[in-house]
Amino acid sequence: MKYGKWFVRVNWITLVFIFLVVIAGSFVRITGSGMGCPDWPKCFGQWVPPTNGDNLPENYKGIYSEKRAKKVEKFSNMLSAIGLEESAEKIRNDKSILYEQDFNARKTWTEYVNRLFGFLAGNGVLLVFLWIIAKYRQRKLVVIATVNLIFLLFQAWFGSIVVATNLVPWTITVHLLFALIIIGLQLYIIRLVAPSQQRNIKVSKSFYALVFFVFVVVFAQMFLGTQVREEIDHLTKAGIGREGWAENLGMIFFIHRSSSWLVLILMAVMFWISRKTKDLRIIHWAFVMLAIELLSGVILNHFNVPGLVQTAHLLFACILFGILMMATFRLKTREIA
Structure with a gap:
């Protein structure tokens, strides 16, 4: 089957965005900006984050710490349910997870740019999936695109867990490994549709x-x-x-x-x-x-x-x-x- 040039280009562009997410995530980590946005998917409850702390309520640390505590408890219960009781207890007993950093505009916007790249990559994967369903419907493509979308949705959810647990190291490792899986699946789609790779x-x-x-x-x-x-x-x-x-x-x-x-x-x-x-x-x-x-x-x-x-x-x-x-x-x- 012959695929349209724009469909092939969108797949390559999506791959680039996925790589950019990985690199932006690394930059976030080395600059210590991972908690620049204490909530997810919004940042300080806004789609466009503030540029200074004057726009935040005085007790914003307590607000986000309380929200994090609830999410951490849910995640710990999930780990316990699948047999990872030791990891769950470590997270429950790690009080540093609930620590809120002071507002820092540079770190907030560094993390926000990382999320923007994630938004673009996610929409690219979604667009490829919808394009395949609407026009091509080839069985193998449908399966791979569906699996890729599912992994991406899981990755987005797990990103919220990474934030909620205040960057517990092993969660960041899992986050990267799933990113590599998504890269692999996107490469396989490109292999199937790009003439240069067939x-x-x-x-x-x-x-x-x-x-x-x-x-x-x-x-x-x-x-x-x-x-x-x-x-x-x-x-x-x-x-x-x-x-x-x-x-x-x-x-x-x-x-x-x-x-x-x-x-x-x-x-x-x-x-x-x-x-x-x-x-x-x-x-x-x-x-x-x-x-x-x-x-x-x-x-x-x-x-x-x-x-x-x-x-x-x-x-x-x-x-x-x-x-x-x-x-x-x-x-x-x-x-x-």
Whole structure:
């Protein structure tokens, strides 16, 4: 089936917005702006947040703390219902969750811009879903678009939980992992509808296995990266400043850092095998993204984890993840005579 140019463009634009949400979320985190809006989906009860605290009631901290307490209790009960009693009790007993920050216009608007990107990405996913239902109705597309929309709605709801629990570290990790799933589903839709992505690339079984293995390792690396970020959160709460992060990070950081060299070696092998094959430029781009990603990792390790480099590190990791996922979609094994 041939798909319209604008339909294909909307899918690519939606993918860009999803990436922007991930990057904006990282920027929110490194600037400490995650609680810039204490409620969700509105910000201080408004669709356009205030620019100064004079527009807020005197007891606004108490108001939002009380609302948060109710939402946290509901979420804790849900965790208990699915067998996560230990996590539920930790959240119930963590009184810092109910702490309200002073109003800060910069942090409020940083978080608000993050939500605007989320709004645009969400509407893009919804538009793609409605477009498919109204015009194309191809079974596989309908299923993938429906699943993507469901995940997006869950992600939006879980975003409210992240806010309600005052950025409990593991909730932020889950939030990022679901974002990667949404990216993967959107890439698969693009694979099905974009002419540039529909042509298969024939490779040997061993090369495909290598690409798939690297993709799995990169995904695991991203998960380990979120665990490292959680460790940084714990160090920050313990009063350890940025200059002491690198030397106080534990085994997870060591594994994350060491595994990156395994990925580099495997990607170098992939690049060498594919260096003269034009059809495998997707592998060349993956190698370039990995090189930049490793450079940013070295800077993080040796220069006390500068904030903007953290965001760049996540950006290139997500791009590398996307390229390798698209490669697993397009590469097909060929029989060797």
